[in-house]
Amino acid sequence: MEHLVWQKSSTSSDQADYLEIASDGDHVYIRQSTDPGHIVTTTRVKFNAWVRGAKAGEFDHFVA
Numbered sequence: 335m336e337h338l339v340w341q342k343s344s345t346s347s348d349q350a351d352y353l354e355i356a357s358d359g360d361h362v363y364i365r366q367s368t369d370p371g372h373i374v375t376t377t378r379v380k381f382n383a384w385v386r387g388a389k390a391g392e393f394d395h396f397v398a
Contacts, residue, residue: 338363340365360377360378361377362380
């Protein structure tokens, strides 16, 4: 996993707890900044479906 290039949102501050995302081939990796050793792995297809759902407001009830 050392070869992965992790990216965080440009709206995340350096002082906040945030998510980081990296990709390699058909896999997408997600980790929390405060626990970088715990990595969730999914496929690019599943991640893209989740992003489309988030953009469409399907998960808004979790943060309302």
